[in-house]
Amino acid sequence: MKRILIIATGGTIASTADGRGLSPTLTGRELAEQVPLIDGLCELDFIQPMNIDSTNMRPDDWLGMARIIRTGYDGYDGFVILHGTDTMAYTAAALSYLVQASEKPIVLTGSQQPMANPFTDAKLNLYQSLLYALDDASRDVAVVFGGQAICGTRAHKQRTMSANAFTSVNFPALAVLRGERIIRGVGLPGKNLSAPIFYDMLDERVCVIKLTPGLAPTIFETLKPAYRAIILETFGIGGIPEREGASFKRAIFDWIDAGRTLVITTQVPEEGLDLGVYEVGRAYADHPGILRGGDMTTEALVAKTMWALGQARDADELGRLFMAPVNHDRTS
Numbered sequence: 205m206k207r208i209l210i211i212a213t214g215g216t217i218a219s220t221a222d223g224r225g226l227s228p229t230l231t232g233r234e235l236a237e238q239v240p241l242i243d244g245l246c247e248l249d250f251i252q253p254m255n256i257d258s259t260n261m262r263p264d265d266w267l268g269m270a271r272i273i274r275t276g277y278d279g280y281d282g283f284v285i286l287h288g289t290d291t292m293a294y295t296a297a298a299l300s301y302l303v304q305a306s307e308k309p310i311v312l313t314g315s316q317q318p319m320a321n322p323f324t325d326a327k328l329n330l331y332q333s334l335l336y337a338l339d340d341a342s343r344d345v346a347v348v349f350g351g352q353a354i355c356g357t358r359a360h361k362q363r364t365m366s367a368n369a370f371t372s373v374n375f376p377a378l379a380v381l382r383g384e385r386i387i388r389g390v391g392l393p394g395k396n397l398s399a400p401i402f403y404d405m406l407d408e409r410v411c412v413i414k415l416t417p418g419l420a421p422t423i424f425e426t427l428k429p430a431y432r433a434i435i436l437e438t439f440g441i442g443g444i445p446e447r448e449g450a451s452f453k454r455a456i457f458d459w460i461d462a463g464r465t466l467v468i469t470t471q472v473p474e475e476g477l478d479l480g481v482y483e484v485g486r487a488y489a490d491h492p493g494i495l496r497g498g499d500m501t502t503e504a505l506v507a508k509t510m511w512a513l514g515q516a517r518d519a520d521e522l523g524r525l526f527m528a529p530v531n532h533d534r535t536s
Contacts, residue, residue: 205246206246206282206338207246207281208246208282208283208284208334208337208338209248209276209279209280209282210232210236210248210249210250210251210283210284210286211232211251211283211286212232212233212235212255212285212286213254213255213256213258213261213269213285213286213288214228214254214255214258214287215257215258215287215288215289215314215315216288216316216317217230217235217286217288217314217315217319217326217330218230218231218235218286218319219257219318220318220320221318227257228288231250231255232252235326235330236248238320238327239327241331242330242331245334246281246334251272253269254268258289258291258295258314259290259291261291261295262408263510265295266295266298266507267302269285269295269299270302270403270404273299273303273310274402277308281338282310282311282337282338282342283337284311284312284313284333284337285310285313286313287313288314289314289316289361289369289370290361292314292347292370293359293361293503296346296347296359296503297356297503297506297507298406298507298510299312299345299356300504300530300531300533301403301508301511301530302403302511303345303400303403304401304403304531305398306344306345308343308400309343309346310344310346311333311345311347311353312345312346312347313329313349314326314329315330316367325350325367329349329350333348335381335384336353336379336381339386341388344356344531345531346378347359349368349370350369350370351381351382352370352380353378353379353380353381354370354371354372354377355375355531357500357501357507357508357531357532357533358372358374358533359371359372359373359501360372360503373499374476374500375532375535403514403515405511405514406510406513407432407514408510409431409432409433410432410433410434410435410506411431411433412436412502412506413427413435415436415438415439415444415471420450421454424456424458424459425455428459428462428464432464432465433464433467433509434459434466435467435469435502435509436456436469437471438469438471438477439470440470441470441472441477441478442468442477442478442488444456453488456488460491460492460494461493465519465522466494466495467495467509467526468488469498469502473501476497476498476499476500476535477496477497477498477499493519495509495523495526495527498535500533500534511525512525
């Protein structure tokens, strides 16, 4: 019988009401006890590194989860992480970079309603996450939620209340789950043949700026003391404004010349970036030191930039790490 380690971190799935709003109180074992369907599926072990609202999840917590997986990797056939939905996509992306080429599945799930709610989605999500983790074709990091399995680097929380909270951005879902059935897409690659690669360094000095009409370029100078990298969400397919007396071009090139990193992406969720289409983007298309986000999600860009900065100081090596596809995070 297969062995699965459940890593419980809190979130809505573990929350109860105490008069001051929902907060996580239930343990992973207590949650599993409320899903009778999982009895006899596999051997389950539990670990509870934290019990928090996922709003409070930090990069150090991602490193802690990766260490748990590394320590238990040889002893388990898969891992299921119970997690709040608000930052689940960030954690799934981060673990995709911290634990690469995993033959064993690392599955994140949670719920939009607490386990005790009479209309909860928690029971089915937990059950189907275990089914997915136990399936021989599953591997790497994935989010299983609302009847879908989504690649860990492509998940995005699209809805705040509905049970189908997550969508797969610019990449097909890995599978749909219908009751006990796992229906996979065609053409998926085979098992990883090499051993997994674990990483234990992140640089969290990364922030996201979303361009808005009237935003002052001086924000780059303001952020210099605290951050090494900025992910800039541009307009449309890659538009960056340039007006007399408000030069983003000068601010961006000064940022890069100071030895910092700039990642350019789009604030439009689907179809990605192309700096070569409009004049307002072409000035940045081939400038050294600018990394292009392609069709990656912002969540994956944040996690990958933190990971790449944690491994490299040289700009060329940083660029190589950033551009190399990991767990289907970008279309080549």
